[in-house]
Amino acid sequence: MKEYQTITEISGPLVFAEVDEPVGYDEMVEIETPQGETLRGQVLESSDGLVSIQVFEGTGGIDRNASVRFLGETMKMPVTEDLLGRVLDGSGNPIDGGPEIVPEDRVDIVGEAINPYSREYPEEFIQTGVSAIDGMNTLVRGQKLPIFSGSGLPHNELALQIARQASVPEEEEGDDDEEGSEFAVIFGAMGITQEEANEFMQDFERTGALERSVVFMNLADDPAVERQVTPRLVLTTAEYLAFEKGYHVLVILTDITNYCEALREIGAAREEVPGRRGYPGYMYTDLAQLYERAGRIEGKEGSVTQIPILTMPGDDDTHPIPDLTGYITEGQIVMDRDLNSQGIEPPVNVLPSLSRLMDDGIGEGLTREDHGDVSDQMYAAYAEGEDLRDLVNIVGREALSERDNKFLDFADRFETEFVQQGYDTNRSIEETLDLGWDLLSMLPKEALNRIDEDLIEKYYREEEAETAEVEA
Template sequence: MQKEYKTITEISGPLVFAEVDEPIGYDEIVEIETPDGSIRRGQILETSSSAVAIQVFEGTSGIDKDSSVRFLGETLQMDLTEDLLGRVLSGAGDPIDGGPPIEPEEQRPIVGSAINPYAREYPQEFIQTGVSAVDGMNTLIRGQKLPLFSASGLPHNELALQVARQATVPEEESGEGDDEGTEFAVIFAAMGITQEEANEFMDDFERTGALERSVVFMNLADDPAVERIVTPRLALTTSEYLAFEHGYHVLTIMTDMTNYCEALREIGAAREEVPGRRGYPGYMYTDLASLYERAGRIKGQEGSITQLPILTMPSEDITHPIPDLTGYITEGQIIVDGDLNSQGVEPPVDVLPSLSRLMDDGIGEGFTREDHGDVADQLYAAYAEGNDLRDLVNIVGREALSERDNRYLDFADRFEEEFIQQGFDTNRTIEETLSIGWDLLSMLPPEELNRVDEEFIETYYREDERAEVEAEA
């Protein structure tokens, strides 16, 4: 029988403190009944033999010391079924799309755990996002966690939506040949977004039909901060169920992790914890790792979980604790650049500081195309050289540069205009991306392509492109 207490001693921000006469389990779910009869759900955040701290999901407004507290003896569970695909849920996991109630096949605690390293399958196999700057230069690999670093006001949401509706695992490119019939699903967890952003997300999902293969969790900016702590865990529990029970390749997109970390800081302040860097909790690294490490593949399992966390860097500072700690845990980063955005480049991905640490293991023959690695390396080197020369032009002028230097400057301009620039509605196959890459590399003499195998130059180099460039010069 559930015991009911009327022993609330303090209410501080999103937290309620109450006295108890027996130990209560950590993470246990609590119901708080206010004097007007409304019920609020909460979770045990701190416990001792005589007192507990409860974080209240719906906020503490209306709760006073006359409210009663009931401990349910269980942790927060997620109702799971394959029929969740196509549904829109609140940040607390309740349906908000007007559809029927969820009839679960099973329930699971949302506090999952990282995949056992011994049971992990090494991430391999290319996920095609349809975005050349990602597919060609910073390839997303099945089972990888690859964050998107952006800043306030940049179009990271548009890029996230583009990836959500375009991403696929090309079955015919699988290196192992065991993915036939495996489906692709997207779990989209939005935390602390505005109502306007939520409307844009839903309009895009419904307009493009992407909602049919997606589960959307929406936590709005005016929802309680505590709910933001729960939202990604609900999303990842759903991802694990679809991936490892039903064999889906799941892409989990979480935006914005900065709002999640701000909620951590708010709760830490309410608990009067000693703050760490810039006021964030000292355990933020561990907390983020408990989310990011739920991505991956498991030996003997067909499905996989790939994560694309999105965070807005405060003041565009990549050394800020949130991107800094995220970079330690994850396998690279995609950088959304303000300068490219101001030039009208869509999507404004800066490939030079971007990195996918697992790219080499998921591209090449059997995955994408045999020349992919060499093309990416040569494009990177040529663009970096052209980009460096732009600084020199500002000092000495373009006329003072050699013909070779001018060619690299032209290469850098065309790389941004043709390779990176594609708009948010264009879906390019990896073949199209590599074809554009060879068009650009053919601007340079073959002897400049020192990172590409001669066999690939003979097969893919375009003499007509080089002749056209020389004629214009």
């Protein structure tokens, strides 16, 4: 371990030092200030004779007399099954007053990409208990399905609801592939306020969800550099629990926008040439390194499923952060400001939402046989009802046909009964599909052109149809 006192420049969260031997990229560094304080850092860039170091705790107190020690290893996360039930800061240190963590292993946080040949195709259902997700945009084990939200929308409440309620339904009898697999949630918060952190912790403790969770908290007043490390610590822990201990792990990351802002801040300090809207040109690659750590591996029981949450600046879905995220991930859940103003909880707009792996994770043996048809028909009926709302604004409801009025009523009830469920209601997939049939039975049978006739005969509710006729 070699020690230098060759700091040449301090710029924002970065320290530049001269060296006389090669230093590895991402190598860990200790910086000792003249006051005797030891700060941790990581090599961000290394060239002949000069290295740039990002300091996790910030550069306050560092001057040119500080000592720099290169530790010869990259940052590692101490991992153990005992992390379940613990609360850590954004650097992976316990902040819950519990005992010190005794690791079973120390794992490099950068991780390794899953070999595409070894990837197992995601096709097994995860039940979140939220009808707008389970019924219309189903989450599948090993998938990465982000939530696109906006400032002031209740994405934190939805994240907590999913963390509380998410479960892996029991496999059918005779299927022993998943025997012994357990479910765990790893919650990574980046750049949130202290008030939000308190709300998260109160909810985890009140509901008992903390027992099967690991929580990482990076607050808004923590250094931006730490924000870049937090999701990698989260995913390293998830991979260990999934692929070494056999857990089905759901990773919730909020807020990806804060993470990307930290990338931009570091890029500006390094005087990099900016890309779109000032974000680094490598942001796509950086996000892909995080998102692509979701998946399943052949021969391993566990899985890593991701729900990243991002707030779209100005509700703009063409902004670089949601735009690049959409390229990498397998769909998105979109929260809607208009639905939120109507009091719909959660305000999920199913029309722009999408789960590209849904068709592989539903159907007989995974969920109920009618799941796909019910979802397709509700989507089509709701879309038609939305179009008719625009027409009503022009010609009035009296000018519409009886059929059109039924679709208008369907759209209203779809929002107030199917999407609306509150943040404390946990619906099974059977309850969600039964509710879907209640709504579809408002429509005449001949309008259900996306559902197999056998399923209509089995599930169509004649009493609902009669009630709709009387109300009309």
